[in-house]
Amino acid sequence: MAVIHEILKEELERLYELQELYKNKIKDLSRGSVQEKDRNGKLYSYIAYRSGDSVKYEYIGKSSSDRAAQVKDQIKKRKEFELKLKQVRKDIKEIEKALK
Amino acid sequence: MDEAINLFKKVIRALHDNDILKDIIIVGSWCLYYYRIYFDETRHISPARTLDLYLMIPNPPKIDKDVDVNAILENQSFDLKFDYNTGYVKYVNPALTVEFLTPMLGRGKSGPYEIKELHVNAQGLRFLNFLQQYIVKIKDGDIEVTVPEPSAFVMHKFIISQRRKNKAKAERDIIAAKELGEYLLTIAKQKEKMIRIFKDVPEKWQDKIVSGVKGNSEELHKLLTSI
Structure with a gap:
């Protein structure tokens, strides 16, 4: 059992490191989600994000622009990191419980 | 997992x-x-x-x-x-x-x-x-x-367990090496391979392997010191 205990401790350290990594990566990426609005037949992109009780919109540019593609990509990556962070936090909880 | x-x-x-x-x-x-x-x-x-x-x-x-x-x-x-x-x-x-x-x-x-x-x-x-x-x-x-080769894995673990700064990892190396090593001794072909590999490595490494095995596996120690 001592081996399992040590493996769990090592795994916990690995997960703490990952938690920090994902938090830092998320910090560097755009938050919110991209929304498109149709104006006179042309699509324009906005970042929508929650600020207190209200939702704010920040103009990005034409949906076909490089900037819009870049922001969409960043938000997609951010969501992937958020999912990974969620998984890591869940695993940390389980291991901490097992090590008690 | x-x-x-x-x-x-x-x-x-x-x-x-x-x-x-x-x-x-x-x-x-x-x-x-x-x-x-x-x-x-x-x-x-x-x-x-x-x-x-x-x-x-x-x-x-x-x-x-x-x-x-x-x-x-x-x-x-x-x-x-x-x-x-x-x-x-x-x-x-x-x-x-x-x-x-x-x-x-x-x-x-x-x-x-x-x-x-x-x-x-x-x-x-x-x-x-x-x-x-x-x-x-x-x-x-x-x-x-x-x-x-499983025998090489075992002997390598015994060597590196002595170089580890992390005691817990060293203990894990020894447990894994002892468990697998002693199992290999029960299979004639594997035992032969272990002897062949041990004979093949430089004397300095043989000493390191024996010192890693000593006190951790009587069976392996007996075999390796009889070669």
């Missing part, structure tokens, strides 16, 4: 599909996964392993093509983690971490070894050439992997 095994299998499959798995040796505790297959799912080999997958690139590498392993791992949902102090790179995922190692030869060098053909860098470690020298191919379904 299921997620780790699934991801591990996906990584191995991706390396196989890119025809690069044949140039890589799996080392570390994931070898035990294959040893269990090799020895017909014996319960004498513990399924316990860490979530670090170590892939060894032989030194000198004999890779005849350019494969972007970096991209392969990113496609498997790994993120690159760069250590600014050491220059080493790890590929991380909540379920598994992948690291590349390579034998450190001669005077060695500080910092990572660049494996240009694979677009990765590897950490150089002493005594890994022992593992690259004695290998065995094991089939898992339609995939053939290269791992160290």
Whole structure:
């Protein structure tokens, strides 16, 4: 059992490191989600994000622009990191419980 | 653990599909996964392993093509983690971490070894050439992997357990080596291989192996000191 205990401790350290990594990566990426609005037949992109009780919109540019593609990509990556962070936090909880 | 095994299998499959798995040796505790297959799912080999997958690139590498392993791992949902102090790179995922190692030869060098053909860098470690020298191919379904000979794995563990700064890791090395080593003694062919490999290594290494075995496995100590 001592081996399992040590493996769990090592795994916990690995997960703490990952938690920090994902938090830092998320910090560097755009938050919110991209929304498109149709104006006179042309699509324009906005970042929508929650600020207190209200939702704010920040103009990005034409949906076909490089900037819009870049922001969409960043938000997609951010969501992937958020999912990974969620998984890591869940695993940390389980291991901490097992090590008690 | 299921997620780790699934991801591990996906990584191995991706390396196989890119025809690069044949140039890589799996080392570390994931070898035990294959040893269990090799020895017909014996319960004498513990399924316990860490979530670090170590892939060894032989030194000198004999890779005849350019494969972007970096991209392969990113496609498997790994993120690159760069250590600014050491220059080493790890590929991380909540379920598994992948690291590349390579034998450190001669005077060695500080910092990572660049494996240009694979677009990765590897950490150089002493005594890994022992593992690259004695290998065995094991089939898992339609995939053939290269791992160290079980006897070499055991002797290497006994050597490195004495070099570890982390006591808990050293103890784990000894437990894994003793468990597998004593099991190998029950199989005549494996026992012969152990003797052959032991005879083959330099005397200095033999001394290190014996000193690692001493006090940890009476059976192995008896055999190795009688050679």
